[in-house]
Amino acid sequence: MTTSEYRVTGMTCGHCEMSVREEVGRIDGVEHIEVSARTGRLTVTAPQRVDDGAVLAAVDEAGYTAVPVG
């Protein structure tokens, strides 16, 4: 199991978090998501390292912008 971390800008509330969670949750293999509008932190856990491009596209689909961290 590996966890990838991203910084997301533009989220302001719990609804925003839910939108990100919904879109990222559609990526194959994703087993756990943590997302916080307050910190802008998104972590995605999957058996194999998730494709960054897929995560960034999913966040974009939700209406926000993400960049990989670390």
Next chain:
Amino acid sequence: MTTSEYRVTGMTCGHCEMSVREEVGRIDGVEHIEVSARTGRLTVTAPQRVDDGAVLAAVDEAGYTAVPVG
């Protein structure tokens, strides 16, 4: 047709506006709603003046706080 105005606190984004719109839209007789997270302004239009208590309860149900204006 009469329009009632309220000040809503706590909305931060379009999702918040949608939540308020959804709950207030359930009130009998409501025909038009304008709501802005940016200004915090909510206006509710109905054939007869809408009951303030019903609007405040609907906004509360959405997770925010409203007070009548004017």
